Amino acid sequence: MKQVLFIRPDTCEDGNIEWCVSGSPQVETLAGWQALCLLADHPLASRVCLLLPANEMIFRRFTLPKKGLSGQATPFSWMAEETLMGEVDDLHWTVLNKKGREVDAVAIDAGRLQHWLTLCDAAGLKVIQALPDAFLLPLVPGGITLLQMEERYWLRYSPFGASVADAGLVSLLAGKPGDGPVCCYGKAPEGVAVEETLPWQHPLLLIQPQWKACRANMLHGPFAARGGEHFRFLKPAMAAAVVLGLGLLLGSRVGLAWMLVQEENQSQQEMVELARHYFPTLRQTTNLKYHFGQYVKKENKGIFLQIHDLEHVQQAVPAVAIDDMAFDDTQNQLTLSLSASTPQALEEFMSRSGEWFDFTLQPVSDAAPYTAIITGKHK
Numbered sequence: 001m002k003q004v005l006f007i008r009p010d011t012c013e014d015g016n017i018e019w020c021v022s023g024s025p026q027v028e029t030l031a032g033w034q035a036l037c038l039l040a041d042h043p044l045a046s047r048v049c050l051l052l053p054a055n056e057m058i059f060r061r062f063t064l065p066k067k068g069l070s071g072q073a074t075p076f077s078w079m080a081e082e083t084l085m086g087e088v089d090d091l092h093w094t095v096l097n098k099k100g101r102e103v104d105a106v107a108i109d110a111g112r113l114q115h116w117l118t119l120c121d122a123a124g125l126k127v128i129q130a131l132p133d134a135f136l137l138p139l140v141p142g143g144i145t146l147l148q149m150e151e152r153y154w155l156r157y158s159p160f161g162a163s164v165a166d167a168g169l170v171s172l173l174a175g176k177p178g179d180g181p182v183c184c185y186g187k188a189p190e191g192v193a194v195e196e197t198l199p200w201q202h203p204l205l206l207i208q209p210q211w212k213a214c215r216a217n218m219l220h221g222p223f224a225a226r227g228g229e230h231f232r233f234l235k236p237a238m239a240a241a242v243v244l245g246l247g248l249l250l251g252s253r254v255g256l257a258w259m260l261v262q263e264e265n266q267s268q269q270e271m272v273e274l275a276r277h278y279f280p281t282l283r284q285t286t287n288l289k290y291h292f293g294q295y296v297k298k299e300n301k302g303i304f305l306q307i308h309d310l311e312h313v314q315q316a317v318p319a320v321a322i323d324d325m326a327f328d329d330t331q332n333q334l335t336l337s338l339s340a341s342t343p344q345a346l347e348e349f350m351s352r353s354g355e356w357f358d359f360t361l362q363p364v365s366d367a368a369p370y371t372a373i374i375t376g377k378h379k
Helices: 033-039 076-083 110-122 167-173 208-213 235-250 253-278 288-297 303-316 343-353
Strands: 005-008 017-021 028-030 048-052 058-063 091-099 102-109 127-132 144-149 152-158 161-166 182-185 196-198 320-328 333-340 357-363 370-378
Touching: 005 033, 017 033, 028 033, 033 110, 048 110, 091 110, 102 110, 110 127, 152 167, 161 167, 167 303, 167 320, 303 320, 303 333, 303 343, 303 357, 320 343, 333 343, 343 357, 343 370
Parallel strands: 005 048, 048 127, 144 182, 182 196
Antiparallel strands: 005 017, 017 028, 058 102, 091 102, 144 152, 152 161, 320 333, 333 370, 357 370
16 A cells, blocks of 8 residues: 555644655654744655544434435435534435445535645645544454553553543443443553553554555545546536536426426435434425424434533633533433632533533532532533
8 A cells, every 4th residue: 555644634623734654654743833834844744634523523423215216416415414413414415334224324514524635735735535533443342442642541441432521421421331341552541451561652653554444535526536627616616517418418497497397206215215204294395494493403412412512612721621421311311510710710611501501510629629510411
């Protein structure tokens, strides 16, 4: 396999950027995106593999309703609306694995991916492959792989599921009875029972054997590279060219209109079948998105999806630490033990969490470090 230049940005915009050459044991660090141009003269500047933070992505498994839907063109955003909050139209999905009707896929905000590609392009680098970083950790069959990276942990909790999280969240996600064996490279977080502890390795070196066997690439569709050209959103232009060509071949607007009507009817029928696959009692065939949304609102969000939203809150208020977490599945209730250096930080955490949760705050200490217990449910 040809060599590539691995580049892994930090989750923070002004954080360090780590890079190395595949097959090399040496990892280098750049101080922020402004220093990325220093790699423009590297021999592998035209062969960059961009490793993006897995905690900014969504991993899902889908069961396709029929064989007619397959590959990257499957409307995954529409299928995943039942488990996601907010708009899903801007998600860019990539198939990681497909076996029969079972599909494992990962999604990232298209604007976010374009942002990273634009920065690389401006620095004189050509990205030929983009992948979730922690997804390339060694796999523990039926278990979880952990790797300490400064104050955070990379974790791979299934063959096609990964994330990057703080130690407090890792203790909830891993090491509980029934979670399977846990293998940790480096120091394990408190509260996690580890079956095997291995010497710490830098993640850019540890992922390389798995990368060699990986055939996935998030650069497809509107992000696909076209020879020496830069990345562009080419899909609208290509669709327009196809429509124009059909019109010239048919020689009649009536023929073109008939084809478009048939395609629209087929798409509508596929949407109806998808909706009824997940909600068999749904009978409406018009205004489908609204009625499907009403069914989704009746469904409870699982603990992993709540943790996903909770992580957004913690990232917005880094001064607050989550020391412990408990989840009552019977009542769908979350209990958190928090600590902060100021009471104002706890108040800001409560304010930020209001977008996703209905929490009540019970202060525990009135002196630094300030601690509190909050309980509540997901909205």
